[in-house]
Amino acid sequence: MKKLEIRLSGSGGQGVILAAIILANAGVEQGLNAIQTQSYGPEARGGASKAEVILSNDEINYPKITRANILLSLTQKAYDKYNSSLETNGILIVDESVKLSGDETFKVYTLPILRTAQEKFETQLVANIISLGAIYELMGEGIIDKDIMIRSITERVPAHTVQKNTDAFEEGIKLARG
Amino acid sequence: MNKEGYKLVQGNEACVEGALAAGMRFFAGYPITPSTEIAEISAEKLPALGGRFIQMEDELASMAAIIGGSLAGKKTMTATSGPGFSLMQENIGYAAITEIPCVVVNVQRGGPSTGLPTSPAQGEVMQAKWGTHGDHPAIALTPNSVQETFEYTVKAFNLAEKYRTPVIFLMDETVGHMREKMAFKDASEIEIIDRKKPTCKPEDYVAYRPDEDMIPPMAPFGEGYRYHVSGLTHDETGFPTNNNEISEKLVRRLVDKVDKNIDDFSYYEEYKLEDAEIVIIAYGGVSRSAKSAVDDLRKQNIKAGLFRPITIWPFLEKQVNKVSLNAKEIYVAEMNLGQYVLEVERIACKNCTVKSINKVNGELITPEEIVKAIGGNK
Amino acid sequence: MNCNETTKKYYRANKLPHIWCPGCGHGTLTNTIVRAVDKLGLNKDEVVIVSGIGCSSRAPGYLDFNTLHTTHGRALAFATGIKFANPKLHVIVIMGDGDSSAIGGNHLIHASRRNIDITAVVFNNNIYGMTGGQFSPTTPFGDLATTTPYGNIDKSFNLCSLAQGAGATYVGRGTAYHAPLMQKLIENGIQNKGFSFIEGLSLCPTYYGRRNKKGSAFKMHTFLKENCVDKKVVDKDPEKGKNKIIIGEFYNNPQPEYTESYQVIIDKLQG
Known part of the structure; x- marks a missing residue:
């Protein structure tokens, strides 16, 4: 595979960093080079939050994203801030609540991520894993095996939430398939 | 862990894993971003190994506690970031003059002062050498990957033990918070150096008389070698002196034991x-x-x-x-x-x-x- | 220094004479520690004496134990590291008034709060003697020092109340005049499994005494003799404590000790 750069953005507490860790972890388990970084404000909740994952067969030096191949934005603020960092033919995944600027050149997936979390799972806490399912579905086949992804989720979420989260992951895949 | 033995690990976590592999069994610290994970993971892992974690009241105390812990025979470490590193300078000098091994991790963030707590910087390069007052030895290592963080934390301990001096492990937020693959090494693959202890009888022990290698053997408190440790300029017995010749000799030896052995640890x-x-x-x-x-x-x-x-x-x-x-x-x-x-x-x-x-x-x-x-x- | 055959074996004779001024109370107070250690029959190899900086901090150098002369105010933090790393050791910390309550005040509060098994002994001479007589947190209101040339307007600390309030489980006050009491308090402090705080009122004829016209060292000792009343006496008759300095055992309330509580965690995890 060529280098794949994925940026996940939202607000602090939405769990985008955990989703990025799960993805990078699965990348390593798959035998790829993977690197995960994040930037966030000093507060634990509410501020802008951004996490990045780079997956590659080759050694990864510069650990940050230059041009994202995939951008997830769960909030308007995150979309406004990061949409210009998406490469021309990249993939944008946004929550349906986000208003797009209208001049997108990239492929856009507007998905009811936050609503699905609330309606189907009765908690916003799984929005990150629904998003992860969507990213997984759209990042391309054959990069990471699905069972490795499921295992990575299982290892990294609290034990009593494993079922809910793996269900959320499947839900995310379904949403992206449309 | 994948088929080749790699796992996704955070830089700060790798630092703790390296420290534990090197034999760290005592950690004292005070929470500060972006180094806090090092304290948290130490708190979680140390007691199961019979080791000890203590959260002190500030960084001054943390630095003092790891010197005390080392003097009582443990391999010790603290971890901090810029503002805390400034507070630790006082007792880093104490560890240098009393020749007590310990490792001080500084995960650098934006400064000066409180600066940018969650952002990377490299503003403490000079402080790592000249931060504490007076002429003193300085060893500082700086890793650029998670794997290297593991391996060079081990080396930091080895150098502290070998040269009886505080070693600064100078990370930055980028490396500390980044996650990437790391191979866990088997204990048999890791070289571990322990401090040299006296072999003489307690009554013949002269606590600060160096061997040919410029390094005096170190007895832990409590094992029968009763001696005096002081941050004042001291003679070979460890007791304070104002003698000009002895003072000059001490400071030069402290610096030389590190500087003249640079070929032993020139990593690049x-x-x-x-x-x-x-x-x-x-x-x-x-x-x-x-x-x-x-x-x-x-x-x-x-x-x-x-x-x-x-x-x-x-x-x-x-x-x-x-x-x-x-x-x-x-x-x-x-x-x-x-x-x-x-x-x-x-x-x-x-x-x-x-x-x-x-x-x-x-x-x-x-x-x-x-x-x-x-x-x-x- | 009054060394008889019993106490002699605890001193590093070749490091004497000491640096303290004639009439200073620190020698007597040091000796009360030595006598307490002797009385309890502690193994010299397992005793650690830690000090900070100041006149009091020179005491460990004269004593034949594991001795550590640290930085100003930090003695308790070093001692915490030693005790926590090797709980077998008996750790005694000697501090001055400025050392323990100004620059080291935070460490005193937190060592007390943790109830770690350390015996802290403060040689309180109401002044910074080593630097030539500046006021300390225990210099009485109105008194003179080189940095209070017009009288001290700081209120002075009650160190025992501070330590007790912060969580010390054994607290007492003795003086350089009341040496047997001081020794007894230290013995009890060492035996208390937890943080013990013993204040020893010392005297500084050179700086505090001279500047405040307190007379000779003899007169200053006499002052301690005539103006200190034991808490037991005052408890029976509060009138006797009026305008006096209260000495004696103030608090003795054993609580779970820090290193023991941590050992419970280790044992649990190691199965």
Whole structure:
């Protein structure tokens, strides 16, 4: 595979960093080079939050994203801030609540991520894993095996939430398939 | 863990794993971003190994506690970031003059003062050497990957034990918070050095009389070697003295035991230096950008290479001098307004041009910025 | 220094004479520690004496134990590291008034709060003697020092109340005049499994005494003799405590000790 750069953005507490860790972890388990970084404000909740994952067969030096191949934005603020960092033919995944600027050149997936979390799972806490399912579905086949992804989720979420989260992951895949 | 034995690990976590592998069994610290995970993971893992974790009331106390713990026979560590590192300077000097081994991790963030708590910087390069008052020995290592964080934390402990001196493990937020693959090593693959203990009878023990290697054997408190430890300038017995000759001898020995053994721990990486006319010198997180920049410049037929010090103190004079003899230009890229470059200039400016690439906005210097500064196409 | 055959074996004779001024109370107070250690029959190899900086901090150098002369105010933090790393050791900390309550005040509060098994002994001479007589947190209101040339307007600390309030489980006050009491308090403090705080009122005829016209060292000792009343007496008759300095055992309330509580965690995890 060529280098794949994925940026996940939202607000602090939405769990985008955990989703990025799960993805990078699965990348390593798959035998790829993977690197995960994040930037966030000093507060634990509410501020802008951004996490990045780079997956590659080759050694990864510069650990940050230059041009994202995939951008997830769960909030308007995150979309406004990061949409210009998406490469021309990249993939944008946004929550349906986000208003797009209208001049997108990239492929856009507007998905009811936050609503699905609330309606189907009765908690916003799984929005990150629904998003992860969507990213997984759209990042391309054959990069990471699905069972490795499921295992990575299982290892990294609290034990009593494993079922809910793996269900959320499947839900995310379904949403992206449309 | 994947088939090749790799796991996704965070830099700060790798630091703890390395410390535990090296034999760290005592950690004292005070929470501060972006180093806090090191304390948290130590708190979780130490007691199961019979080790001890204590959260002290501040960084002054943390530094004091790890010196006390080391004197009682344990391998000890603390971890902090800029503001806490400033507070630790007082007792880093104490550890230096009393020759008590310990490891001080500083995960650098934006400064000065409270600065940018969650952003990377490299503003404490000079502080790692000159932070505490008076002439003193300084060893500082700086890793640029998660794997290296593990391996060089082990080395930091080994050097502290071998040379009986505090060792600064100078990380930055980029490396501390980044997650990437790391191979866990089997204990049998790791070289561990323990402090030299006295072999003489307690009544014959002269606590600060150095062996030929300039290092006195160290007895832990409680094992029958009753002696005196003081931060005052002392003679070989450890007791205070104002004698000018003895004072001079002590300070020189403290510095020499490290500086004169630099060949023992000159760690660095050279990348595409063989024919390089343009040499980038970078360390820590920035060196990863520099490596990418070298590749980009090579694609543009610019003969670029990278020299990356891992041993940041003492300064690698010999290696930098050699690099400067073959280079036309040296660019020192660092996330400060020019610290390491001062040392590079001291050695290299008689042989080639030395320029500085600096950034203090809280973001890692990018490969593009380095390429552009050197005159390549973005 | 009053060394008889019993106490002699605890001193590093070749490091004497000491640096303290004639009439200073620190020698007597040091001796009360030595006598307490002797009385309890502690193994010299297992005793650690830690000090900070100041006149009091020179005491460990004269004593034949494991001795550590640290930085100003930090003695308790070093001692915490030693005790926590090797709980077998008996750790005694000698501090001055400025050392323990100004620059080291935070460490005193937190060592008390943790109830770690350390015996802290403060040689309180109401002044910074080593630097030539500046006021300390225990210099009485109105008194003179080189940095209070017009009288001290700081209120002075009650160190025992401070330690007790912060969580010390054994607290008492003795003086350089009331040496047997001081020794007894230290013995009890060492035996208390937890943080013990013993204040020893010392005297500084050179700086505090001279500047405040307190007379000779003899007169200053006499002052301690005549103006200190034991808490037991005052408990029976509060009138007797009026305008006096209260000495004696103030608090003795054993609580779970820090290193023992941590050992419970280790044992649990190691199965």
